[in-house]
Amino acid sequence: MKWKELEEEPCSMARTIGVIGDRWTLLILRECFLRTRRFEGFQSALGITRHLLAERLKKLVRLGILRRIPYQEAPKRHEYILTQKGLDLYPIMMALVHWGDTHMVDERGRPLLHQHHKCGKNFDPVMVCSECGEPLLAKEVHTHPGPGAQSPLTIAAPDKPKAKARRSAA
């Protein structure tokens, strides 16, 4: 499966993965949320090769997740800033951090604490139901096809004959 194909799957998760589902893109976005904005900033913070960084930044701009804004003329220079679409990735970032905080910390504890302006406390992110406000558990959620569905299950209609025919074709 190519990356491009992912973006066309009838599954919101697959499409999202097609956009941000690789290591470097995710790390670049982490830096964006930490207020890094410039090429050199990303490069030195991440140790990513310049080649890949340039390529990923282009992709994020093309997808409307970052905006490329000039901050000086003369030698033309640009900053990369999160758009609203990019800012909307925040829950994903927080969910990733929280899982790491829960399952991947060593004996020293969390590398980073998060403080909420509104209440002033260090917090954990909690995912709740938009309708009743209760925390969401996988077992308490039932999925069913929406208007954009193509298969009775969520996802990835295996509409490629290959998938099933693979062995009998031999």
Added chain:
Amino acid sequence: MKWKELEEEPCSMARTIGVIGDRWTLLILRECFLRTRRFEGFQSALGITRHLLAERLKKLVRLGILRRIPYQEAPKRHEYILTQKGLDLYPIMMALVHWGDTHMVDERGRPLLHQHHKCGKNFDPVMVCSECGEPLLAKEVHTHPGPGAQSPLTIAAPDKPKAKARRSAA
């Protein structure tokens, strides 16, 4: 940067990315949450090559995200079931789906709806503060180093001399 190194970075997000930050792993986990449990099930639903599927399942088992449980003797067969550690990835999955629902749907609408058992309604996941219950916005959160920090900022202490010295070394 190698995948192994990621898991040792002083950043919970980097560590999480080291575990689940690739396309196929994420898609395999999606299938797990949709109750797929067997090798052939994953393979035909995803179209992943058998080689990679075997490799990724091993990794997920090694990391304690899936458990490999025999479901028949004779030809020994196993199922792959989410552990609690794996189930805890649910907010990440939901956050990915929700972003896709918001920004990647086509004119037909969402491929999949989610219904909450407790309240019976279709819902969106909302990420809130564990302390005050208010929805979290990136701009209202301040990060500061925790006990496991190694750099004043969250993350990725660029402790590799290469990062800065790269040009002057030439």
Added chain:
DNA sequence: TCTTTACAGTTCTAAAATAGAACTGTCAAC
């Protein structure tokens, strides 16, 4: 003026990961 530095890339080659297909092996059913 000449050199160095900051910055933002681009362009190579080598190494690693992934795709794609076929092969292995056990057992049940036809």
Added chain:
DNA sequence: GTTGACAGTTCTATTTTAGAACTGTAAAGA
């Protein structure tokens, strides 16, 4: 005794990444 389900493993070819060097503009300093 042949076929099919299932769960892998083993190949080669293609794509991606890593790693390092090179390009080019302009400011700062010797």
